[in-house]
Amino acid sequence: APAGTAGPSLVEPVLVGHRGASGYRPEHTLAAYELAIEQGADFIEPDLVSTRDGVLVARHENEIGGTTDVADHPEYAGRRTTKVIEGSPVTGWFTEDFTYKELRTLRAKERLPQVRPDNTAYDGQERIPTLDEVIKLARREGVGIYPETKHPTYFDSIGLSLEEPLVAALRKRHWADADDPVIIQSFEVSNLRRLDAMVDVPLAQLVDAAGGPADLPGTTYASMVTPAGLATIATYADGLGAAKNLVLPRDAAGRTGAPSSVVPDAHAVGLVVHVWTLRRENQFMATNFRIGTDPNAPGDLAAEARAFLDAGVDGVFSDNPDVVAGVMDKT
Numbered sequence: 001a002p003a004g005t006a007g008p009s010l011v012e013p014v015l016v017g018h019r020g021a022s023g024y025r026p027e028h029t030l031a032a033y034e035l036a037i038e039q040g041a042d043f044i045e046p047d048l049v050s051t052r053d054g055v056l057v058a059r060h061e062n063e064i065g066g067t068t069d070v071a072d073h074p075e076y077a078g079r080r081t082t083k084v085i086e087g088s089p090v091t092g093w094f095t096e097d098f099t100y101k102e103l104r105t106l107r108a109k110e111r112l113p114q115v116r117p118d119n120t121a122y123d124g125q126e127r128i129p130t131l132d133e134v135i136k137l138a139r140r141e142g143v144g145i146y147p148e149t150k151h152p153t154y155f156d157s158i159g160l161s162l163e164e165p166l167v168a169a170l171r172k173r174h175w176a177d178a179d180d181p182v183i184i185q186s187f188e189v190s191n192l193r194r195l196d197a198m199v200d201v202p203l204a205q206l207v208d209a210a211g212g213p214a215d216l217p218g219t220t221y222a223s224m225v226t227p228a229g230l231a232t233i234a235t236y237a238d239g240l241g242a243a244k245n246l247v248l249p250r251d252a253a254g255r256t257g258a259p260s261s262v263v264p265d266a267h268a269v270g271l272v273v274h275v276w277t278l279r280r281e282n283q284f285m286a287t288n289f290r291i292g293t294d295p296n297a298p299g300d301l302a303a304e305a306r307a308f309l310d311a312g313v314d315g316v317f318s319d320n321p322d323v324v325a326g327v328m329d330k331t
């Protein structure tokens, strides 16, 4: 990065604003990202999907019925459809059926109004940001970005590669070097391997607590976090983005015990480990762990964050960066 625009340290444990400060604002909006930065995030996380004309925009899914007001636009009623995405039927409106100009007419809304009722106060105010807008915000504010490619094989299959526009967007803003504050993450191995050949920024392989990568039927995430699997990941990536249960396994009552060997095993092959997702509604370190009862119970997210830092992780993704920043001494 040019002098004076150096981003956050990648050495100290890093705090990633997951979809922005999505615990407090509708996710993947500039307002959510700005708040995450205010609250101490080192990185902001845009999930990326494509428009019909190849513009990368920040949405968790290409289906946007739950996170925008598209259903309130009669002019787009005819675009509601059902598609099979990664083997599952999905019904709604899809970013790849809209030009960027059309998407700009929509406004974001809270995905989980029952869980995060306060966030609905911000419904209808924010546009869907482009990757370029997110990069510009991060550069201006001196934080990094942690983009995730969503369904890259699916997008390839409809002629809308995510890789080329992602790399082009980074190059356009001179954020494509190994020491720039950018980490690209994906669940899909082939996507990361292609990116590894295209760009020097660090890459992180996402691994879930169950299942396997959509582009490699038969491969399981469980096999990917064995020492041999981690050594393979280290041939094309620099980090492991681990579902938190992989690092701190839970018992049937939701209590955590000793950390697994995933962190030391990943470190042994040179991978940093970033865990997701620390959120107020899902605080399994609370003494009275209570998923499925009161989703708004405050619990003890700070204790959860401390437990992961004690387990040796190099970073955490959080929907509530303010709480975690307090624990990490970033405020």
Ligand code: G3P
Binding pocket: 018, 047, 060, 148, 185, 206, 241, 276, 277, 317
């Ligand atoms: O990168 C960690 C996490 O963001 C992956 O899951 O569904 O929140 O995008 P998701």
Ligand code: CA
Binding pocket: 045, 047, 148
């Ligand atoms: Ca994500």
